[in-house]
Amino acid sequence: MRVLVTGSSGQIGTNLALRLLDAGEEVLGLDRRPNPWTGRFRTVRLDLLEPLERIEEALADEGWDVLVHLAAHAKVHELVVHPERSLENVRTTFAAAELARRRGTPLVFGSSREAYGDVGEGLTAEDRPVVALSPYSASKIAGEALVRSYANCYGVPTLTFRFSNVYGRYDNDLERLERVTPLFIRELAAGREVTIYGRDKVLDFTYVDDCVAAVHAGIEALARGRLRDETINVATGQGSSLVDLAEYVADALGVEARYRVEPSRPGEITRYVADIGKARRLLGYEPTTFLREGVRKAVRWSGTQADPAALRRP
Ligand SMILES: NC(=O)c1ccc[n+]([C@@H]2O[C@H](COP(=O)([O-])OP(=O)(O)OC[C@H]3O[C@@H](n4cnc5c(N)ncnc54)[C@H](O)[C@@H]3O)[C@@H](O)[C@H]2O)c1
Incomplete structure:
Protein backbone atom coordinates (compact mmCIF):
# COMPACT_ATOMS: atom_id res chain seq x y z
CA MET A 1 0.00 0.00 0.00
CA ARG A 2 1.21 3.52 -0.80
CA VAL A 3 0.49 6.12 1.86
CA LEU A 4 0.85 9.88 1.43
CA VAL A 5 1.40 11.57 4.80
CA THR A 6 1.04 15.35 5.02
CA GLY A 7 2.84 16.95 7.96
CA SER A 8 5.36 14.14 7.65
CA SER A 9 8.22 16.17 9.14
CA GLY A 10 6.29 16.63 12.38
CA GLN A 11 6.05 14.43 15.43
CA ILE A 12 3.11 12.16 14.59
CA GLY A 13 3.88 12.16 10.86
CA THR A 14 7.47 11.02 11.36
CA ASN A 15 6.50 8.29 13.82
CA LEU A 16 3.66 7.11 11.59
CA ALA A 17 5.77 7.09 8.44
CA LEU A 18 8.50 5.04 10.10
CA ARG A 19 5.99 2.59 11.50
CA LEU A 20 4.41 2.12 8.05
CA LEU A 21 7.83 1.60 6.45
CA ASP A 22 8.69 -1.01 9.07
CA ALA A 23 5.43 -2.78 8.20
CA GLY A 24 6.50 -2.93 4.53
CA GLU A 25 4.29 -0.11 3.24
CA GLU A 26 5.43 2.60 0.82
CA VAL A 27 5.44 6.09 2.29
CA LEU A 28 5.62 9.46 0.62
CA GLY A 29 5.93 12.46 2.90
CA LEU A 30 4.62 15.95 2.20
CA ASP A 31 5.69 18.90 4.29
CA ARG A 32 6.76 22.47 3.83
CA ARG A 33 9.99 21.82 5.71
CA PRO A 34 12.53 19.02 5.47
CA ASN A 35 12.32 16.15 7.91
CA PRO A 36 14.68 16.98 10.79
CA TRP A 37 14.75 13.42 12.17
CA THR A 38 15.14 10.87 9.40
CA GLY A 39 15.99 10.36 5.73
CA ARG A 40 14.24 6.99 5.49
CA PHE A 41 11.39 8.26 3.29
CA ARG A 42 11.08 10.83 0.54
CA THR A 43 9.45 14.17 1.34
CA VAL A 44 7.79 16.36 -1.27
CA ARG A 45 8.52 19.89 -0.07
CA LEU A 46 5.24 21.69 -0.58
CA ASP A 47 3.08 24.21 1.24
CA LEU A 48 -0.57 23.17 1.27
CA LEU A 49 -1.50 26.86 1.33
CA GLU A 50 -0.33 27.13 -2.28
CA PRO A 51 -3.07 27.28 -4.94
CA LEU A 52 -4.55 23.86 -5.66
CA GLU A 53 -3.31 23.86 -9.26
CA ARG A 54 0.25 24.27 -8.01
CA ILE A 55 -0.22 21.45 -5.46
CA GLU A 56 -1.65 19.16 -8.14
CA GLU A 57 1.23 20.00 -10.45
CA ALA A 58 3.81 19.16 -7.77
CA LEU A 59 2.11 15.80 -7.15
CA ALA A 60 1.35 14.99 -10.79
CA ASP A 61 3.82 12.09 -10.92
CA GLU A 62 3.01 10.77 -7.45
CA GLY A 63 0.45 8.13 -6.57
CA TRP A 64 -1.01 6.90 -3.29
CA ASP A 65 -3.73 4.60 -2.02
CA VAL A 66 -4.50 6.47 1.22
CA LEU A 67 -3.90 10.12 2.13
CA VAL A 68 -3.22 10.84 5.81
CA HIS A 69 -3.58 14.55 6.55
CA LEU A 70 -1.61 15.66 9.61
CA ALA A 71 -0.20 19.02 8.44
CA ALA A 72 -1.36 21.83 10.72
CA HIS A 73 -0.39 24.52 13.16
CA ALA A 74 -0.62 22.07 16.02
CA LYS A 75 -0.45 24.20 19.16
CA VAL A 76 -3.47 25.61 21.01
CA HIS A 77 -1.70 28.57 22.62
CA GLU A 78 0.08 29.53 19.39
CA LEU A 79 -3.30 29.94 17.70
CA VAL A 80 -4.67 32.00 20.59
CA VAL A 81 -1.81 34.41 19.89
CA HIS A 82 -2.10 34.07 16.07
CA PRO A 83 -5.79 33.29 15.37
CA GLU A 84 -5.32 33.84 11.62
CA ARG A 85 -3.40 30.56 11.56
CA SER A 86 -6.59 28.68 12.38
CA LEU A 87 -7.81 29.67 8.92
CA GLU A 88 -4.59 28.25 7.47
CA ASN A 89 -5.37 24.95 9.20
CA VAL A 90 -8.77 24.90 7.52
CA ARG A 91 -7.21 25.73 4.15
CA THR A 92 -4.68 22.88 4.42
CA THR A 93 -7.51 20.49 5.27
CA PHE A 94 -9.48 21.75 2.29
CA ALA A 95 -6.44 21.11 0.07
CA ALA A 96 -6.06 17.57 1.44
CA ALA A 97 -9.76 16.82 1.01
CA GLU A 98 -9.68 18.13 -2.57
CA LEU A 99 -6.62 16.00 -3.37
CA ALA A 100 -8.41 12.94 -2.02
CA ARG A 101 -11.52 13.74 -4.05
CA ARG A 102 -9.65 14.45 -7.30
CA ARG A 103 -7.53 11.30 -7.00
CA GLY A 104 -10.37 9.13 -5.70
CA THR A 105 -8.46 8.04 -2.58
CA PRO A 106 -9.54 7.64 1.04
CA LEU A 107 -8.64 10.35 3.54
CA VAL A 108 -7.52 10.12 7.17
CA PHE A 109 -7.73 13.37 9.15
CA GLY A 110 -5.70 14.13 12.27
CA SER A 111 -8.10 16.03 14.50
CA SER A 112 -7.96 16.67 18.21
CA ARG A 113 -9.78 16.24 21.49
CA GLU A 114 -10.07 20.05 21.21
CA ALA A 115 -13.06 19.39 18.96
CA TYR A 116 -14.96 18.55 22.15
CA GLY A 117 -14.42 21.87 23.88
CA ASP A 118 -14.11 21.64 27.66
CA VAL A 119 -16.62 18.92 28.37
CA GLY A 120 -15.22 17.05 31.35
CA GLU A 121 -15.23 13.35 31.96
CA GLY A 122 -17.97 11.11 30.71
CA LEU A 123 -19.19 13.52 28.04
CA THR A 124 -16.86 12.51 25.25
CA ALA A 125 -19.12 10.35 23.11
CA GLU A 126 -17.92 10.84 19.57
CA ASP A 127 -21.18 12.21 18.21
CA ARG A 128 -21.77 14.92 20.78
CA PRO A 129 -22.23 18.48 19.45
CA VAL A 130 -19.21 20.66 20.13
CA VAL A 131 -18.25 24.10 21.37
CA ALA A 132 -15.01 25.74 20.20
CA LEU A 133 -12.81 26.91 23.06
CA SER A 134 -9.99 28.39 20.97
CA PRO A 135 -9.12 29.23 17.35
CA TYR A 136 -7.23 25.90 17.18
CA SER A 137 -10.30 24.07 18.41
CA ALA A 138 -12.40 25.92 15.82
CA SER A 139 -9.95 24.93 13.07
CA LYS A 140 -10.28 21.25 13.99
CA ILE A 141 -14.06 21.42 14.16
CA ALA A 142 -14.13 23.12 10.74
CA GLY A 143 -11.67 20.53 9.40
CA GLU A 144 -13.81 17.68 10.67
CA ALA A 145 -16.90 19.25 9.12
CA LEU A 146 -15.15 19.65 5.76
CA VAL A 147 -13.90 16.08 5.81
CA ARG A 148 -17.35 14.75 6.65
CA SER A 149 -18.89 16.87 3.91
CA TYR A 150 -16.50 15.30 1.38
CA ALA A 151 -17.66 11.87 2.53
CA ASN A 152 -21.28 12.88 2.12
CA CYS A 153 -21.14 14.81 -1.17
CA TYR A 154 -18.32 13.11 -3.07
CA GLY A 155 -18.18 9.65 -1.50
CA VAL A 156 -14.60 10.12 -0.25
CA PRO A 157 -14.05 7.37 2.36
CA THR A 158 -12.79 9.12 5.50
CA LEU A 159 -11.60 8.48 9.03
CA THR A 160 -11.09 11.19 11.64
CA PHE A 161 -8.88 10.65 14.67
CA ARG A 162 -9.11 12.84 17.74
CA PHE A 163 -5.67 12.81 19.34
CA SER A 164 -4.79 13.98 22.82
CA ASN A 165 -1.40 15.22 24.15
CA VAL A 166 0.82 12.94 22.10
CA TYR A 167 4.38 12.73 23.44
CA ASP A 204 -5.05 12.26 28.70
CA PHE A 205 -1.42 11.90 27.61
CA THR A 206 -0.85 9.48 24.74
CA TYR A 207 2.48 7.79 24.11
CA VAL A 208 3.26 8.24 20.43
CA ASP A 209 3.59 4.52 19.66
CA ASP A 210 0.04 3.96 20.87
CA CYS A 211 -1.16 6.90 18.76
CA VAL A 212 0.40 5.69 15.53
CA ALA A 213 -0.64 2.08 16.18
CA ALA A 214 -4.25 3.28 16.13
CA VAL A 215 -3.75 5.35 12.98
CA HIS A 216 -2.02 2.42 11.26
CA ALA A 217 -4.94 0.12 12.12
CA GLY A 218 -7.31 2.78 10.80
CA ILE A 219 -5.42 3.15 7.51
CA GLU A 220 -5.62 -0.58 6.92
CA ALA A 221 -9.30 -0.79 7.80
CA LEU A 222 -10.07 2.19 5.55
CA ALA A 223 -8.01 0.87 2.63
CA ARG A 224 -9.70 -2.52 2.84
CA GLY A 225 -13.14 -0.92 2.98
CA ARG A 226 -13.78 -2.42 6.43
CA LEU A 227 -14.41 0.99 7.97
CA ARG A 228 -15.34 4.45 6.74
CA ASP A 229 -16.64 7.82 7.89
CA GLU A 230 -15.99 7.27 11.57
CA THR A 231 -14.61 9.65 14.20
CA ILE A 232 -12.43 7.92 16.76
CA ASN A 233 -10.74 9.04 19.97
CA VAL A 234 -7.13 7.96 20.38
CA ALA A 235 -5.72 8.31 23.89
CA THR A 236 -5.34 6.08 26.96
CA GLY A 237 -8.58 6.58 28.85
CA ASP A 275 -13.56 7.33 26.10
CA ILE A 276 -11.57 4.90 23.95
CA GLY A 277 -14.27 2.26 23.65
CA LYS A 278 -14.85 3.02 19.99
CA ALA A 279 -11.15 2.65 19.10
CA ARG A 280 -11.11 -0.66 20.97
CA ARG A 281 -14.23 -1.89 19.21
CA LEU A 282 -13.48 -0.76 15.66
CA LEU A 283 -9.68 -1.04 15.56
CA GLY A 284 -8.77 -3.54 18.27
CA TYR A 285 -6.82 -0.63 19.80
CA GLU A 286 -5.33 -1.08 23.24
CA PRO A 287 -2.94 1.49 24.71
N1 LIG B 1 0.81 16.05 18.99
C1 LIG B 1 -0.35 16.17 19.65
O1 LIG B 1 -0.39 16.09 20.87
C2 LIG B 1 -1.64 16.38 18.88
C3 LIG B 1 -2.85 16.36 19.61
C4 LIG B 1 -4.04 16.58 18.92
C5 LIG B 1 -4.04 16.76 17.55
N2 LIG B 1 -2.86 16.79 16.87
C6 LIG B 1 -2.90 17.01 15.41
O2 LIG B 1 -2.15 15.98 14.77
C7 LIG B 1 -1.48 16.51 13.63
C8 LIG B 1 0.01 16.24 13.76
O3 LIG B 1 0.50 16.84 14.94
P1 LIG B 1 2.05 16.90 15.30
O4 LIG B 1 2.14 16.93 16.78
O5 LIG B 1 2.79 15.87 14.54
O6 LIG B 1 2.39 18.37 14.76
P2 LIG B 1 3.79 18.92 14.22
O7 LIG B 1 3.77 20.40 14.35
O8 LIG B 1 4.92 18.19 14.85
O9 LIG B 1 3.72 18.53 12.69
C9 LIG B 1 2.91 19.23 11.77
C10 LIG B 1 3.68 19.35 10.47
O10 LIG B 1 2.83 19.97 9.51
C11 LIG B 1 3.63 20.81 8.69
N3 LIG B 1 2.77 21.83 8.10
C12 LIG B 1 2.04 22.77 8.75
N4 LIG B 1 1.40 23.53 7.87
C13 LIG B 1 1.72 23.06 6.63
C14 LIG B 1 1.36 23.45 5.31
N5 LIG B 1 0.56 24.51 5.09
N6 LIG B 1 1.87 22.74 4.29
C15 LIG B 1 2.70 21.71 4.49
N7 LIG B 1 3.09 21.30 5.71
C16 LIG B 1 2.59 21.97 6.77
C17 LIG B 1 4.68 21.39 9.65
O11 LIG B 1 5.82 21.83 8.95
C18 LIG B 1 4.95 20.21 10.58
O12 LIG B 1 6.08 19.46 10.17
C19 LIG B 1 -1.81 18.00 13.59
O13 LIG B 1 -2.90 18.19 12.72
C20 LIG B 1 -2.22 18.31 15.01
O14 LIG B 1 -3.10 19.42 15.07
C21 LIG B 1 -1.66 16.59 17.51
Whole structure:
Protein backbone atom coordinates (compact mmCIF):
# COMPACT_ATOMS: atom_id res chain seq x y z
CA MET A 1 0.00 0.00 0.00
CA ARG A 2 1.21 3.52 -0.80
CA VAL A 3 0.49 6.12 1.86
CA LEU A 4 0.85 9.88 1.43
CA VAL A 5 1.40 11.57 4.80
CA THR A 6 1.04 15.35 5.02
CA GLY A 7 2.84 16.95 7.96
CA SER A 8 5.36 14.14 7.65
CA SER A 9 8.22 16.17 9.14
CA GLY A 10 6.29 16.63 12.38
CA GLN A 11 6.05 14.43 15.43
CA ILE A 12 3.11 12.16 14.59
CA GLY A 13 3.88 12.16 10.86
CA THR A 14 7.47 11.02 11.36
CA ASN A 15 6.50 8.29 13.82
CA LEU A 16 3.66 7.11 11.59
CA ALA A 17 5.77 7.09 8.44
CA LEU A 18 8.50 5.04 10.10
CA ARG A 19 5.99 2.59 11.50
CA LEU A 20 4.41 2.12 8.05
CA LEU A 21 7.83 1.60 6.45
CA ASP A 22 8.69 -1.01 9.07
CA ALA A 23 5.43 -2.78 8.20
CA GLY A 24 6.50 -2.93 4.53
CA GLU A 25 4.29 -0.11 3.24
CA GLU A 26 5.43 2.60 0.82
CA VAL A 27 5.44 6.09 2.29
CA LEU A 28 5.62 9.46 0.62
CA GLY A 29 5.93 12.46 2.90
CA LEU A 30 4.62 15.95 2.20
CA ASP A 31 5.69 18.90 4.29
CA ARG A 32 6.76 22.47 3.83
CA ARG A 33 9.99 21.82 5.71
CA PRO A 34 12.53 19.02 5.47
CA ASN A 35 12.32 16.15 7.91
CA PRO A 36 14.68 16.98 10.79
CA TRP A 37 14.75 13.42 12.17
CA THR A 38 15.14 10.87 9.40
CA GLY A 39 15.99 10.36 5.73
CA ARG A 40 14.24 6.99 5.49
CA PHE A 41 11.39 8.26 3.29
CA ARG A 42 11.08 10.83 0.54
CA THR A 43 9.45 14.17 1.34
CA VAL A 44 7.79 16.36 -1.27
CA ARG A 45 8.52 19.89 -0.07
CA LEU A 46 5.24 21.69 -0.58
CA ASP A 47 3.08 24.21 1.24
CA LEU A 48 -0.57 23.17 1.27
CA LEU A 49 -1.50 26.86 1.33
CA GLU A 50 -0.33 27.13 -2.28
CA PRO A 51 -3.07 27.28 -4.94
CA LEU A 52 -4.55 23.86 -5.66
CA GLU A 53 -3.31 23.86 -9.26
CA ARG A 54 0.25 24.27 -8.01
CA ILE A 55 -0.22 21.45 -5.46
CA GLU A 56 -1.65 19.16 -8.14
CA GLU A 57 1.23 20.00 -10.45
CA ALA A 58 3.81 19.16 -7.77
CA LEU A 59 2.11 15.80 -7.15
CA ALA A 60 1.35 14.99 -10.79
CA ASP A 61 3.82 12.09 -10.92
CA GLU A 62 3.01 10.77 -7.45
CA GLY A 63 0.45 8.13 -6.57
CA TRP A 64 -1.01 6.90 -3.29
CA ASP A 65 -3.73 4.60 -2.02
CA VAL A 66 -4.50 6.47 1.22
CA LEU A 67 -3.90 10.12 2.13
CA VAL A 68 -3.22 10.84 5.81
CA HIS A 69 -3.58 14.55 6.55
CA LEU A 70 -1.61 15.66 9.61
CA ALA A 71 -0.20 19.02 8.44
CA ALA A 72 -1.36 21.83 10.72
CA HIS A 73 -0.39 24.52 13.16
CA ALA A 74 -0.62 22.07 16.02
CA LYS A 75 -0.45 24.20 19.16
CA VAL A 76 -3.47 25.61 21.01
CA HIS A 77 -1.70 28.57 22.62
CA GLU A 78 0.08 29.53 19.39
CA LEU A 79 -3.30 29.94 17.70
CA VAL A 80 -4.67 32.00 20.59
CA VAL A 81 -1.81 34.41 19.89
CA HIS A 82 -2.10 34.07 16.07
CA PRO A 83 -5.79 33.29 15.37
CA GLU A 84 -5.32 33.84 11.62
CA ARG A 85 -3.40 30.56 11.56
CA SER A 86 -6.59 28.68 12.38
CA LEU A 87 -7.81 29.67 8.92
CA GLU A 88 -4.59 28.25 7.47
CA ASN A 89 -5.37 24.95 9.20
CA VAL A 90 -8.77 24.90 7.52
CA ARG A 91 -7.21 25.73 4.15
CA THR A 92 -4.68 22.88 4.42
CA THR A 93 -7.51 20.49 5.27
CA PHE A 94 -9.48 21.75 2.29
CA ALA A 95 -6.44 21.11 0.07
CA ALA A 96 -6.06 17.57 1.44
CA ALA A 97 -9.76 16.82 1.01
CA GLU A 98 -9.68 18.13 -2.57
CA LEU A 99 -6.62 16.00 -3.37
CA ALA A 100 -8.41 12.94 -2.02
CA ARG A 101 -11.52 13.74 -4.05
CA ARG A 102 -9.65 14.45 -7.30
CA ARG A 103 -7.53 11.30 -7.00
CA GLY A 104 -10.37 9.13 -5.70
CA THR A 105 -8.46 8.04 -2.58
CA PRO A 106 -9.54 7.64 1.04
CA LEU A 107 -8.64 10.35 3.54
CA VAL A 108 -7.52 10.12 7.17
CA PHE A 109 -7.73 13.37 9.15
CA GLY A 110 -5.70 14.13 12.27
CA SER A 111 -8.10 16.03 14.50
CA SER A 112 -7.96 16.67 18.21
CA ARG A 113 -9.78 16.24 21.49
CA GLU A 114 -10.07 20.05 21.21
CA ALA A 115 -13.06 19.39 18.96
CA TYR A 116 -14.96 18.55 22.15
CA GLY A 117 -14.42 21.87 23.88
CA ASP A 118 -14.11 21.64 27.66
CA VAL A 119 -16.62 18.92 28.37
CA GLY A 120 -15.22 17.05 31.35
CA GLU A 121 -15.23 13.35 31.96
CA GLY A 122 -17.97 11.11 30.71
CA LEU A 123 -19.19 13.52 28.04
CA THR A 124 -16.86 12.51 25.25
CA ALA A 125 -19.12 10.35 23.11
CA GLU A 126 -17.92 10.84 19.57
CA ASP A 127 -21.18 12.21 18.21
CA ARG A 128 -21.77 14.92 20.78
CA PRO A 129 -22.23 18.48 19.45
CA VAL A 130 -19.21 20.66 20.13
CA VAL A 131 -18.25 24.10 21.37
CA ALA A 132 -15.01 25.74 20.20
CA LEU A 133 -12.81 26.91 23.06
CA SER A 134 -9.99 28.39 20.97
CA PRO A 135 -9.12 29.23 17.35
CA TYR A 136 -7.23 25.90 17.18
CA SER A 137 -10.30 24.07 18.41
CA ALA A 138 -12.40 25.92 15.82
CA SER A 139 -9.95 24.93 13.07
CA LYS A 140 -10.28 21.25 13.99
CA ILE A 141 -14.06 21.42 14.16
CA ALA A 142 -14.13 23.12 10.74
CA GLY A 143 -11.67 20.53 9.40
CA GLU A 144 -13.81 17.68 10.67
CA ALA A 145 -16.90 19.25 9.12
CA LEU A 146 -15.15 19.65 5.76
CA VAL A 147 -13.90 16.08 5.81
CA ARG A 148 -17.35 14.75 6.65
CA SER A 149 -18.89 16.87 3.91
CA TYR A 150 -16.50 15.30 1.38
CA ALA A 151 -17.66 11.87 2.53
CA ASN A 152 -21.28 12.88 2.12
CA CYS A 153 -21.14 14.81 -1.17
CA TYR A 154 -18.32 13.11 -3.07
CA GLY A 155 -18.18 9.65 -1.50
CA VAL A 156 -14.60 10.12 -0.25
CA PRO A 157 -14.05 7.37 2.36
CA THR A 158 -12.79 9.12 5.50
CA LEU A 159 -11.60 8.48 9.03
CA THR A 160 -11.09 11.19 11.64
CA PHE A 161 -8.88 10.65 14.67
CA ARG A 162 -9.11 12.84 17.74
CA PHE A 163 -5.67 12.81 19.34
CA SER A 164 -4.79 13.98 22.82
CA ASN A 165 -1.40 15.22 24.15
CA VAL A 166 0.82 12.94 22.10
CA TYR A 167 4.38 12.73 23.44
CA GLY A 168 7.44 10.53 23.30
CA ARG A 169 9.68 10.71 20.23
CA TYR A 170 10.55 13.27 17.54
CA ASP A 171 8.91 16.00 19.61
CA ASN A 172 11.73 17.90 21.30
CA ASP A 173 12.38 20.53 18.60
CA LEU A 174 11.28 23.09 21.18
CA GLU A 175 12.66 26.07 19.30
CA ARG A 176 9.96 25.34 16.66
CA LEU A 177 7.08 24.21 18.83
CA GLU A 178 6.84 24.23 22.60
CA ARG A 179 5.28 21.04 23.97
CA VAL A 180 4.82 20.39 27.61
CA THR A 181 6.55 17.00 28.01
CA PRO A 182 9.88 17.76 26.28
CA LEU A 183 9.79 21.25 27.82
CA PHE A 184 9.49 19.79 31.35
CA ILE A 185 12.30 17.31 30.54
CA ARG A 186 14.65 20.08 29.41
CA GLU A 187 13.85 22.51 32.21
CA LEU A 188 13.78 20.10 35.14
CA ALA A 189 16.99 18.42 33.94
CA ALA A 190 18.68 21.81 34.07
CA GLY A 191 17.42 22.38 37.62
CA ARG A 192 15.01 25.11 36.49
CA GLU A 193 11.46 25.59 37.68
CA VAL A 194 8.59 24.84 35.27
CA THR A 195 5.25 26.64 35.11
CA ILE A 196 2.10 24.59 35.44
CA TYR A 197 -0.90 26.36 33.95
CA GLY A 198 -3.80 24.98 35.98
CA ARG A 199 -3.09 22.84 39.07
CA ASP A 200 -6.28 20.82 38.65
CA LYS A 201 -6.09 20.42 34.92
CA VAL A 202 -6.44 16.74 33.97
CA LEU A 203 -5.38 15.54 30.55
CA ASP A 204 -5.05 12.26 28.70
CA PHE A 205 -1.42 11.90 27.61
CA THR A 206 -0.85 9.48 24.74
CA TYR A 207 2.48 7.79 24.11
CA VAL A 208 3.26 8.24 20.43
CA ASP A 209 3.59 4.52 19.66
CA ASP A 210 0.04 3.96 20.87
CA CYS A 211 -1.16 6.90 18.76
CA VAL A 212 0.40 5.69 15.53
CA ALA A 213 -0.64 2.08 16.18
CA ALA A 214 -4.25 3.28 16.13
CA VAL A 215 -3.75 5.35 12.98
CA HIS A 216 -2.02 2.42 11.26
CA ALA A 217 -4.94 0.12 12.12
CA GLY A 218 -7.31 2.78 10.80
CA ILE A 219 -5.42 3.15 7.51
CA GLU A 220 -5.62 -0.58 6.92
CA ALA A 221 -9.30 -0.79 7.80
CA LEU A 222 -10.07 2.19 5.55
CA ALA A 223 -8.01 0.87 2.63
CA ARG A 224 -9.70 -2.52 2.84
CA GLY A 225 -13.14 -0.92 2.98
CA ARG A 226 -13.78 -2.42 6.43
CA LEU A 227 -14.41 0.99 7.97
CA ARG A 228 -15.34 4.45 6.74
CA ASP A 229 -16.64 7.82 7.89
CA GLU A 230 -15.99 7.27 11.57
CA THR A 231 -14.61 9.65 14.20
CA ILE A 232 -12.43 7.92 16.76
CA ASN A 233 -10.74 9.04 19.97
CA VAL A 234 -7.13 7.96 20.38
CA ALA A 235 -5.72 8.31 23.89
CA THR A 236 -5.34 6.08 26.96
CA GLY A 237 -8.58 6.58 28.85
CA GLN A 238 -6.55 7.65 31.91
CA GLY A 239 -6.24 11.19 33.20
CA SER A 240 -3.14 12.79 34.70
CA SER A 241 -2.46 16.27 36.01
CA LEU A 242 0.44 18.45 34.95
CA VAL A 243 1.74 18.06 38.49
CA ASP A 244 1.82 14.26 37.90
CA LEU A 245 3.70 14.90 34.67
CA ALA A 246 6.29 17.09 36.41
CA GLU A 247 6.73 14.46 39.15
CA TYR A 248 7.18 11.63 36.64
CA VAL A 249 9.68 13.64 34.61
CA ALA A 250 11.60 14.55 37.78
CA ASP A 251 11.64 10.89 38.92
CA ALA A 252 12.91 9.71 35.53
CA LEU A 253 15.72 12.28 35.68
CA GLY A 254 16.49 11.85 39.37
CA VAL A 255 15.89 15.54 40.13
CA GLU A 256 13.46 17.55 42.26
CA ALA A 257 10.15 18.48 40.64
CA ARG A 258 10.41 22.28 40.86
CA TYR A 259 7.30 24.01 39.64
CA ARG A 260 5.06 26.99 40.21
CA VAL A 261 1.36 27.07 39.43
CA GLU A 262 -0.41 29.70 37.34
CA PRO A 263 -4.05 29.79 36.22
CA SER A 264 -4.95 28.01 32.97
CA ARG A 265 -4.39 30.16 29.90
CA PRO A 266 -7.28 31.28 27.64
CA GLY A 267 -8.47 28.57 25.28
CA GLU A 268 -7.07 25.67 27.28
CA ILE A 269 -9.31 22.83 28.35
CA THR A 270 -9.26 21.91 32.02
CA ARG A 271 -10.33 18.28 31.92
CA TYR A 272 -10.25 15.59 29.28
CA VAL A 273 -10.14 11.84 29.76
CA ALA A 274 -10.99 10.02 26.55
CA ASP A 275 -13.56 7.33 26.10
CA ILE A 276 -11.57 4.90 23.95
CA GLY A 277 -14.27 2.26 23.65
CA LYS A 278 -14.85 3.02 19.99
CA ALA A 279 -11.15 2.65 19.10
CA ARG A 280 -11.11 -0.66 20.97
CA ARG A 281 -14.23 -1.89 19.21
CA LEU A 282 -13.48 -0.76 15.66
CA LEU A 283 -9.68 -1.04 15.56
CA GLY A 284 -8.77 -3.54 18.27
CA TYR A 285 -6.82 -0.63 19.80
CA GLU A 286 -5.33 -1.08 23.24
CA PRO A 287 -2.94 1.49 24.71
CA THR A 288 0.15 -0.16 26.16
CA THR A 289 2.20 2.73 27.56
CA PHE A 290 0.84 4.87 30.37
CA LEU A 291 2.26 8.16 31.52
CA ARG A 292 4.86 7.17 34.14
CA GLU A 293 6.42 4.54 31.86
CA GLY A 294 5.98 6.71 28.75
CA VAL A 295 7.83 9.58 30.41
CA ARG A 296 10.74 7.22 31.23
CA LYS A 297 10.85 6.22 27.55
CA ALA A 298 10.67 9.86 26.44
CA VAL A 299 13.52 10.85 28.73
CA ARG A 300 15.61 7.89 27.49
CA TRP A 301 14.88 8.77 23.86
CA SER A 302 15.79 12.42 24.36
CA GLY A 303 19.17 11.44 25.83
CA THR A 304 18.76 14.22 28.40
CA GLN A 305 21.04 13.98 31.43
CA ALA A 306 20.31 15.95 34.56
CA ASP A 307 22.69 18.71 35.51
CA PRO A 308 24.71 17.22 38.42
CA ALA A 309 23.77 20.23 40.56
CA ALA A 310 20.06 19.44 40.01
CA LEU A 311 20.27 15.79 41.12
CA ARG A 312 18.33 14.77 44.22
CA ARG A 313 20.39 14.32 47.34
CA PRO A 314 20.28 10.71 48.56
N1 LIG B 1 0.81 16.05 18.99
C1 LIG B 1 -0.35 16.17 19.65
O1 LIG B 1 -0.39 16.09 20.87
C2 LIG B 1 -1.64 16.38 18.88
C3 LIG B 1 -2.85 16.36 19.61
C4 LIG B 1 -4.04 16.58 18.92
C5 LIG B 1 -4.04 16.76 17.55
N2 LIG B 1 -2.86 16.79 16.87
C6 LIG B 1 -2.90 17.01 15.41
O2 LIG B 1 -2.15 15.98 14.77
C7 LIG B 1 -1.48 16.51 13.63
C8 LIG B 1 0.01 16.24 13.76
O3 LIG B 1 0.50 16.84 14.94
P1 LIG B 1 2.05 16.90 15.30
O4 LIG B 1 2.14 16.93 16.78
O5 LIG B 1 2.79 15.87 14.54
O6 LIG B 1 2.39 18.37 14.76
P2 LIG B 1 3.79 18.92 14.22
O7 LIG B 1 3.77 20.40 14.35
O8 LIG B 1 4.92 18.19 14.85
O9 LIG B 1 3.72 18.53 12.69
C9 LIG B 1 2.91 19.23 11.77
C10 LIG B 1 3.68 19.35 10.47
O10 LIG B 1 2.83 19.97 9.51
C11 LIG B 1 3.63 20.81 8.69
N3 LIG B 1 2.77 21.83 8.10
C12 LIG B 1 2.04 22.77 8.75
N4 LIG B 1 1.40 23.53 7.87
C13 LIG B 1 1.72 23.06 6.63
C14 LIG B 1 1.36 23.45 5.31
N5 LIG B 1 0.56 24.51 5.09
N6 LIG B 1 1.87 22.74 4.29
C15 LIG B 1 2.70 21.71 4.49
N7 LIG B 1 3.09 21.30 5.71
C16 LIG B 1 2.59 21.97 6.77
C17 LIG B 1 4.68 21.39 9.65
O11 LIG B 1 5.82 21.83 8.95
C18 LIG B 1 4.95 20.21 10.58
O12 LIG B 1 6.08 19.46 10.17
C19 LIG B 1 -1.81 18.00 13.59
O13 LIG B 1 -2.90 18.19 12.72
C20 LIG B 1 -2.22 18.31 15.01
O14 LIG B 1 -3.10 19.42 15.07
C21 LIG B 1 -1.66 16.59 17.51
